[in-house]
Amino acid sequence: MGLSSKNEAQKELFTESYDYTLPPELIASEPADPKESARLMVIDRKTGQITHTVFKEILSFIPKGCGVIYNDTKVIKARLFGKKASGGRVELLINKELYTGRFNVLIRGRVQAGSSLIFDDRLRAEVIELCEDGSRVVTFFDMKEGPLGFEALLPHLERLGHMPLPPYIGRADTKEDETRYQPVFAKNEGAVAAPTASLHFGDALFAQMCERFETLPVTLHVGAGTFKPVEAETITAHPMHSEYYQIPAKTAKMIDSDKEILAIGTTVTRTVEFYARTAKQSGACDLFLHPGNPPLRVNRLLTNFHLPKSTLIMLVASFLGLEETIKVYNEAIEKRYRFYSYGDAMLIL
Structure with missing residues (x-):
């Protein structure tokens, strides 16, 4: 896993410590079918025991009285294909709305400020700004209705857009991905990547969890920045992306209590931990959890297996520590677990 001879505390700060080599065939290009048949690795932090099971058994591992929070x-x-006014092809991925009528996007294809992008006879975009990080700021407009805010843009995306599958899946999206790359409890539109730990739940299993445990929502609109690798030599030098979040009053009350909490995914963990530090129920979450900044409130985590050198594997290490994270990932590779968005899951207790 690319480890140096530095002591453990120093290793935890170096990006290179979070690298590993994954056999390409372990990258899941399709979800398990049925989804609850995905494999589940359960890690007990108190005993160090690792249990290999299947996702449909997850409820038997969650301690009684634990609260559950999902996104x-x-x-x-969010992915659009079009052309420039000059005729060249472009691919655009919406990241987030900055404020009414202006959107931060990623564009594949060379564009300049002032470039017009054509998606069909109704939908157009204009490039307003080229950002230093390689992203772009655009405005969208309907040729009949004029400028478009987020809500007015959604019908156009539904009509023309494609599900924003991560590039490592290595294929174009299909009609099936419209439901497979979407949690069964998805409600508030705005994410451009799925909160992947949620994808393992079918309707029946989620209903059973709600019956057995107090289960409450938060909203965090996952942005494209979730896939951005950490390129700085030390993880603390990484500029963390921000994402809009909102926490309902009932969920905030659970967080404020002494009830133990299981977070369904890294997005929930970041949201809960940001609230625990700021007491703000909505806003922009830019919290970076890692071994030097561990969780204060979340007790247990359900998550997938993440990209090397990503903020997500560093978040896992904030629960397990670097050494144990390396051990777990090595075991997952040895046991042929499936990785990334459509892959298998781990439950950290």
């Missing part, structure tokens, strides 16, 4: 964001069809 009810809904993935939008």
Whole structure:
């Protein structure tokens, strides 16, 4: 896993410590079918025991009295294919709305400020700004209705857009991905990547969890920045992306209590931990959790297996520590677990 001879505390700060080599065939290009048949690795931090099971058994591992928090964001069809006024092809991925009528996007294809992008006879975009990080700021407009805010843009995305599957899946999206790359409890539109730990729940299993445990939502609209690798030599030098979040009053009350909490995914963990530090129920979450900044409130975590050198594997290490994270990932590779968005899951207790 690319480890140096530095002591453990120093290793935890170096990006290179979070690298590993994954056999390409372990990258899941399709979800398990049925989804609850995905494999589940359960890690007990108190005993160090690792249990290998299947996801449909997850409820038997969650301690009684534990509260569960999930992310009810809904993935939008954020990928658009079009052309420049000059005729060249472009691919656009919406990241987030900056403020009414202006959107931060990623564009594949060379564009300049002032470039017009054509998606069909109704939908157009204009490039307003080229950002230093490689992203772009655009405005969208309907040739009949004029400028478009987020809500007015959604019908156009539903009509023309594609599900924003991560590039490592290595294929174009299909009609099936419209439901498979979407949690069953998705409600509030705005994410451009799925909160992947949620994808393992079918309707029946989620209903059973709600019956057995107090289960409440937060909303964090996952942005494209979630896939951005950490490129700085030390993880603390990484500029963390921000994402809009909102926490309902009932969920905030649970967080404020002494009830133990299981977070369904890294997005929930970041949201809960940001609230625990700021007491703000909505805003922009830019919290970076890692071994030097561990969780204060979340007791247990359900998550997938993440990209090397990503903020997500560093978040896992904030629960397990670097050494144990390396051990767990090595075991997952040895046991042929499936990785990334459509892959298998781990439950950290």
